[in-house]
Amino acid sequence: MNDNEETGIKNLNEYLAVIQIVSLLLLLIISSSLLPGEANKLPDNFKIITIGIWVIGLFFIYIIWIFFLGRRKRRINTKPSRLDILLSIIYFFLITAIIYKTGAHESPYKNIFLLLVVMHTLKFGTVFGAVSVIFSSIGIMLNDLIILKRISNNPYLEADIVLIGVLIITNWLLGSFIKMIEDDAVHRARLETIAEMAGEVAHEIRNPLVAVKGFIQLEGLKEESSLDKGVIKLLLREIQRIEEIIAEFLKLGEAYELKVTEIDLRVLFKRIKLMMKTQLGFKNIFIEIKVDEHVPLIKGDVMLLRQVFVNIVKKAFETVGNGGKVEISASYVNNEVKVEISANRKTRGPFLHAQKEKQAIGLTINEMIIEKHKGRIEVLTKSDGGLQFTVFLPA
Numbered sequence: 001m002n003d004n005e006e007t008g009i010k011n012l013n014e015y016l017a018v019i020q021i022v023s024l025l026l027l028l029i030i031s032s033s034l035l036p037g038e039a040n041k042l043p044d045n046f047k048i049i050t051i052g053i054w055v056i057g058l059f060f061i062y063i064i065w066i067f068f069l070g071r072r073k074r075r076i077n078t079k080p081s082r083l084d085i086l087l088s089i090i091y092f093f094l095i096t097a098i099i100y101k102t103g104a105h106e107s108p109y110k111n112i113f114l115l116l117v118v119m120h121t122l123k124f125g126t127v128f129g130a131v132s133v134i135f136s137s138i139g140i141m142l143n144d145l146i147i148l149k150r151i152s153n154n155p156y157l158e159a160d161i162v163l164i165g166v167l168i169i170t171n172w173l174l175g176s177f178i179k180m181i182e183d184d185a186v187h188r189a190r191l192e193t194i195a196e197m198a199g200e201v202a203h204e205i206r207n208p209l210v211a212v213k214g215f216i217q218l219e220g221l222k223e224e225s226s227l228d229k230g231v232i233k234l235l236l237r238e239i240q241r242i243e244e245i246i247a248e249f250l251k252l253g254e255a256y257e258l259k260v261t262e263i264d265l266r267v268l269f270k271r272i273k274l275m276m277k278t279q280l281g282f283k284n285i286f287i288e289i290k291v292d293e294h295v296p297l298i299k300g301d302v303m304l305l306r307q308v309f310v311n312i313v314k315k316a317f318e319t320v321g322n323g324g325k326v327e328i329s330a331s332y333v334n335n336e337v338k339v340e341i342s343a344n345r346k347t348r349g350p351f352l353h354a355q356k357e358k359q360a361i362g363l364t365i366n367e368m369i370i371e372k373h374k375g376r377i378e379v380l381t382k383s384d385g386g387l388q389f390t391v392f393l394p395a
Contacts, residue, residue: 080124088132091116096139104143106156110163113139117167118174126175133167140164202246209246213239258301258372265298265330265339266291272309273328276317285317290329296395298337304369309341311366312389316343319387332395336375339391342382 080088095116099107113136121129140160213236220232227235266289273287309328316326320343327342370377375393382388 080128084124088116088120088135092135092139095136096142099139099143100146104146107143110140110160113163114167114170117171121171121174122178125178126171129171129175133164133171136167137164206243206246209239209242258304260299261302262297263300263302263305265295265337268302268306268309269328269330272306272313275310276313285320286325287313288325288327290327292329292331294332295330295337296332298393298395300373300393301369305373308366308369308391309339312341312391316341316387316389319343335395337393337395339393341389341391343386343388 095109095112098112099109102109117129117132117136120132140163216227216232216235216239219227220229220236269289269291273289276285276287313326313328317324320326324343327340329340329342331338331340367377370391370393373393375391378390378392380388380390
């Protein structure tokens with residue numbers, strides 16, 4: 001973790017700590033307002049103000065957390081401190097006291113426990129959120145026992161059970177949502193690491209490769225060389241392929257700026273088809289292109305996108321083998337251009353699972369290029385063992 005990330009996490013921890021203190025002070029103010037007088041309920045206008053403050057506080061917690069997860073690679077905290085546990089206990093007793101003073105089983109403030117669950121789940125995860133749900137449920141039922149002696153005497157029992165169910169579902173949904181975004185953050189961090197390593201490795205390989213290439217070229221200029229002329233040509237051709245691969249890896253380590261132009265996928269796919277047939281030697285494979293008439297022009301770097309689609313089509317060709325068929329289709333769905341490259345498996349022998357295939361093509365140049373275009377790649381294994389690559393690009 002670099003200094004900027006540590007600073008961001010420290011600042012956000014301080015921000016959430018302030019929110020906790022403000023929430024605690026708010027609960028204390030509400031509790032103190034209930035002590036004098038015989039009224040056991042807050043005035044209506046104070047109710048509205050209080051609920052508004054809770055909603056606004058919850059909104060800010062939500063926004064700041066989404067911002068954090070979208071920009072950072074790690075969670076703020078994974079384990080509550082003693083101070084956090086102490087504050088949570090104080091929250092619990094204050095909320096329980098407020099519910100008791102505002103009508104116990106008839107209190108409209110039972111849903112304040114929802115904020116407690118949300119705050120704990122967002123900051124510490126599903127497990128601590130579940131603990132918060134348990135204590136909140138105890139607080140809800142405790143007021144029923146104090147006033148009614150028996151829970152079964154509560155006319156609002158069904159509503160309380162529904163509220164507890166909402167607390168459980170909220171904890172689960174938030175936990176799932178956080179995990180999904182965290183997985184995406186880890187995935188992006190992995191891509192950045194791969195990009196950095198690829199650039200460093202490519203530099204280390206390129207330097208000695210230049211010397212090897214120069215030596216072979218000198219051997220080729222000699223009239224009496226220790227190497228056969230055909231072997232020299234073969235070596236130079238293979239070195240050129242290595243240089244092309246190195247050039248691609250070097251792009252991963254660079255802050256490459258997209259040269260954005262308008263791209264017609266119909267034209268791009270026809271050129272890729274021609275390239276596959278003529279330059280790359282895939283002559284015994286049939287390519288079918290279907291582009292819906294409603295597909296608009298997309299904006300992107302035509303050279304990089306062509307590289308992605310060529311790599312995917314080549315991977316599809318390896319799947320179908322000679323005499324196979326690769327289908328390339330494009331459609332316009334939900335303000336996105338959806339490109340599907342499908343290959344029916346014809347070859348025999350070992351075959352990679354979709355996840356391994358995704359790691360093979362996704363965690364390298366292809367996925368980084370698509371992410372630069374604000375898109376994504378999905379890979380599925382078909383029932384016949386073939387592959388289907390789906391690329392989503394903004395229109």
